[in-house]
Amino acid sequence: KEKLTTVKLKEMKSTNRRISMVTAYDYPTARAVEDSGADVILVGDSLGMVVLGHETTLPVTLDDMIHHTRAVKRGAKNTFVVTDMPFLSANISIPETVRNAGRIIQEAGADAVKLEGGREMIDEIRALMKANIPVMGHLGLTPQAVNQLGGFKLQGKDVESAKRIFEDALFLQEAGCFAIVLELVPTPLATMISEHLTIPTIGIGAGAGCDGQVLVIHDLLGITNDYMPRFVKKYGNLYETMVDAVKSYNQEVRDGVFPGSAHEFGMKDEVVAALKK
Ligand code: KIV
Ligand code: NA
Numbered sequence: 001k002e003k004l005t006t007v008k009l010k011e012m013k014s015t016n017r018r019i020s021m022v023t024a025y026d027y028p029t030a031r032a033v034e035d036s037g038a039d040v041i042l043v044g045d046s047l048g049m050v051v052l053g054h055e056t057t058l059p060v061t062l063d064d065m066i067h068h069t070r071a072v073k074r075g076a077k078n079t080f081v082v083t084d085m086p087f088l089s090a091n092i093s094i095p096e097t098v099r100n101a102g103r104i105i106q107e108a109g110a111d112a113v114k115l116e117g118g119r120e121m122i123d124e125i126r127a128l129m130k131a132n133i134p135v136m137g138h139l140g141l142t143p144q145a146v147n148q149l150g151g152f153k154l155q156g157k158d159v160e161s162a163k164r165i166f167e168d169a170l171f172l173q174e175a176g177c178f179a180i181v182l183e184l185v186p187t188p189l190a191t192m193i194s195e196h197l198t199i200p201t202i203g204i205g206a207g208a209g210c211d212g213q214v215l216v217i218h219d220l221l222g223i224t225n226d227y228m229p230r231f232v233k234k235y236g237n238l239y240e241t242m243v244d245a246v247k248s249y250n251q252e253v254r255d256g257v258f259p260g261s262a263h264e265f266g267m268k269d270e271v272v273a274a275l276k277k
Contacts, residue, residue, distance in 0.1 A: 004039055004080040006112065006134045006178035012039075012211070013200040019179075019212025021082075021202050022220060025051050025068045029217055030075030040202075041076055042114065042214060043069045045084040045144070050218040057143045060086040062100055069108035082136050083110035087144045090115045090124055097124045101133045114181065116142035118168025125175040137172035139165050140206065141184035152229070154205075156185040169193045169201075181214060182206040184231070205231030 012019055021040040024030040025047045033041055047068055048060035062085075069083045089100040101113045112134035115121060121137075128135050140155045149155070156162040165185060172180055177199060182190045184205040191209025194201040203210030215232065218224055222237040252258035 001034075001037065001078050003078045009040070009080070009179055009200055010198070013198070019200055019202060021212055021214040023214070023217045024072050024076065025217075027071045027075040030072040030079075033217065034076040034079045038079065039212070040080045040082060041072060043072050043081060043083040043110065044114075044216065045086045046216050048086075050216055050224065056146050058087045058146070060084075062086055062089050062103065066103060066108040069104065069110050073109040080112070081110050082112045082114050083108060085113050085115040090117075090121065094124055094127045098127050098131050098133070101128055101135075102131065105133055112136055112178070114138055116144050118164070119171045122171055122175040125172065125177060129176040135175075135177050136202075137169075137177040137180040138183065139168050139172070139180060139185075140182050140190075143183075152184070154184050154186065156189045162186075162189045165189065166193055166196075169197060173197050173199050179212075182210060205229065 009019060019039045021042055022033055022036075022038050023042045023044045023046060024033045025043060030041060043065065045057040045060045045065065047064065048054040048057045051068075052059070052064075054060075065083055065086050069081065072081060083104045085097075085101060085104070090097045101115075104110045104113050113128070114136040115124070116138040118137075118139055125135050125137075141149065141152060143152065146152060156165045162185075165182075166189065169180055169182075179200045179202055180193075180197070181202050181204065182193065183203075187207025187209060190201065190203055190206035194210050200211035202212040202214050204214045219228060219232040220235050222234045222239050223242075225239045228234065249258065
């Protein structure tokens, strides 16, 4: 399989081929996602919620992102990997932003970084361009701003906020982003943005008018049985599969059925006899 590049991702938009992006946070999942033929893997800071069990993405650190990106890269050597810049890692100063993104590229091996925010981030994005670090933008519901936004809610519902998101998308394109995630915005707004931009949009809860889609792998596979937002489609029910498999194991251990002869190791008769003396 040929690994994508930022250039090829932009070509996909111009030739009307939709981009399929999915998250992964560890080696086995990355292997499965690569084998599926997905276009892009996102090591999202959703890690904090779906893997580490936090309520929000805010507790995730840069070191967490680097640690998990390394595992993903070992499992998906031929897939384009984008890693989220976590809370505060792109917000303190331009030098810190470049240094942090640089670690994600250099130490973890990601192909690009993703950062949340609109016009207020363009100086940071320009500095990353100057450092040859490709940037994916993220607009609409930006979960690192959950305490400002007052919850995980649909964004861009009225004229003023929709216009702001639309303009922010143009600002991000102008600053050099190679793609933009649009999260939890109404379909007509996401479609208008997608039609106006020359770079691809990747939607989540943003409708079918985007140039690509992204889902969190735990939601897609049904790995957890937590509350699922409306924009998620479950393509599997791994939670049930996991509980059932472990139940069977528990039962077989308690009944003395596992391990069976196929899973154990014998010893030569003379060795056993010598031990018994
Ligand atoms: O962290 C994440 O998984 C994301 C996607 C939902 C876009 O940012
Ligand atoms: Na994220």
